Amino acid sequence: MVWLSRRSILKGAAAFGSATLLSRHSFADASLPVLRAAPASAQLAPAGYPATPVWAYSREAAGTVPGSEIRVLAGESVRYQLVNDLPQPTAVHWHGIRIENAMDGAAPLTQATVPPGDTFDYDFVAPDPGTYWYHSHNRSTEQVARGLAGPLIVEDREPWLGEKGAATRELVLVLDDWLLDSDAGIIEDRWDDLHAASHGGRMGNTVTVNSVAYPELDIQPGERVRLRIINMATDRIMTLSLPHLSARLIALDGHPVRPRGAETLVLGPAQRADVAIDGRRDGEPSTGLMLDPGNDEWVEIASFIHSGDTVLAHNPDVRPLPAWGTLAAPDLSDPQRETLMMEGGAMRGMREARFAGKTMGFRELAANGMVWAFNGAANQMDEPMFRAALGRTVRMELTNRSMFPHAIHLHGHHFTILSQRGAANMEGDVRDTVLIGADETVEIAFVADNPGVWMIHCHMLSHQQSGMMAWFEVA
Ligand SMILES: [Cu+2]
Structure with missing residues (x-):
């Protein structure tokens, strides 16, 4: 799709034809394939319920949730013309990609929002292999909740799949959380719900896997499969368990880790985990992907159905994924030190914070929709939190003084976790989003x-x- 194959030229031409009818586009580069954001429909609730009106990305005719999978080789370009057929301005962020700044999609910081009927050309290199995703970065509380998100897979140039000790196939599992009414419609009047915002966020009532409620996934007995698990929920932390499958973690947020046991996994919103599983060989036909909704009552959100020939037993050790080789190692001898202090929310709150150029008390902040602050400032967009010279190592202490966990994401960079809860992280995990519990x-x-x-x-x-x-x- 990246090198102008015959297929992508044809797709681009087809998109040109239909787009001229729908939109007032300036065709700066008519050869770009189209990524369209538009209203669509999806069967999210179990059979028997109506389909849900969603907003969805599509590369072909009809939009789907999750959006169509984008898949490239590391070092290749991702090139799409976003066509906005939504009733709101939008922009696309390519989560976790160490991307050229102008392509980051973080409206209004790195680009203007794309108005309804307009387009924006995204063209960037995806340097690092791994499991990523793309999603709306304007009014994202609403636009991601309506379905504007999809997987972005960057394949390694070095072989892994099919090698000794590796998996023989892979499966992308997109986890999402929808707040649906009794007719399976998305509940639309709570985008600015400050009660939810001052707690754990806007929680859904329907968890889906690849936008299906309780799907059945086929696996052969003993078969080794790479799961690429992506948490696309707006707010829900997915506490997962993969019993009876010898689950081993092989990557976090796209970056390889030394393989280690992963019978339970905690994925904050936007986080990813790649996990190798072995189909069970004990004759039991089924096992579940389990989710703890927060009350310790595990529910099965998908099931692995075992059928077909039994695969020869694997060595229990999983082959590590190839190292990136693209990420500079932090120089901790004399780093620039920064802090990020989180406060606010229910049960602890904050006395005051700066917002829109002045210091406000708790009530005035809430009247402006602000219930959280970083370093004493809410939604601080008029000046940077810090500046770093190009090439400098930044060492940052992130402290959560609230009663709720937070999933802190840095754009354009991946970072090494040095310590958590006072204990050194001996695994050297590298991530783009880190979950930080209360206190x-x-x-x-x-x-x-x-x-x-x-x-x-x-x-x-x-x-x-x-x-x-x-x-x-x-800079
Ligand atoms: Cu948070």
């Missing part, structure tokens, strides 16, 4: 090697909308 402190470090202005925000989108948003500059 926890996490230390991270990264090389500020990507020039531009980059958002730093909570990926619980209700929290982002109500104050947990800022940016930093690398």
Whole structure:
């Protein structure tokens, strides 16, 4: 799709034809394939319920949730013309890609929003292999909740699948959380619900896997499969369990880890985990992908149905994914030190914070829709939280003084987790989004090697909308 294959030229031409009828586009580059954002429909609730009106991305005729999978090789370009056929302005963020700043889609920081009927050309290199996703980054509390998100898979140039000790196939599992009414419609009048925002965020009531409620997934007994698990929920932390499948973690947020046991996994919003599983060989036909909705009552959100020939037993050790080789190692000898202090929310709150150029008390902040702050400032977009010289190592202490967990995401960079809850992280995990529990402190470090202005925000989108948003500059 990236090199202008015959197929992509044909697709581009087809898109040109239909787009001229629908939109007032300036065709700067008519050869770009179209990624359309438009209203669509999806069967999210179990059979027997009506289909749900959603907003969806599509590369072909009809929009789907999740949006069509985009898949490239590491180092290749992702090129799409976003066509906005929504009733609202929008923009696309390519989550976790160490991208050129102008392509980051973080409206209004890195580009203007794309008005209804208009287009924007995205063209960038995806340098690092791994499991990523793309989603709306304007009014995202609403637009992601309506379905504007899809998987973005960057394949490694070095072989892994099919090698000794590796998996023989892979399966992308998109987890999402929908707030539906009794007719399976998305509940639409609570985008600015400050009660939800000051707690854990806008929680849904229907968890789906690849936008299906309780799907059955086929697996052969003993078969080794790579799961690429993506949490696309706006606010829900997915606490998962994969019993009886010898689950081993092989990557976090796209970055390889030394394989380790992963019978339970905690994925904050926007986080990803790649997990190798082995189909069970004990004759039991089924096992579940289990979710703890927060009350310790595990529910099965998908089931692995075992059928077909039994695969020869694998060595229990899983072959590690090839190392990236593209990420600069932080120099911790004399780093630039930064802090991010999170406060606000229910049960603890904050006395005051700066917002829109003045210091406000709790009530005035709430009247402006702000219930959270970073370093004493809510939604601080007029100046950067910090500036770093290009190539400098930044060591950052993130402290959560609230009663709720937060999923802090840095755009344009991946960072090493140095410590969590006071304990050194011996695994050296590298991530783009880190979950920080109530009263926890996490230390991270990264090389500020990507020039531009980059958002730093909570990926619980209700929290982002109500104050947990800022940016930093690398120059
Ligand atoms: Cu948060």
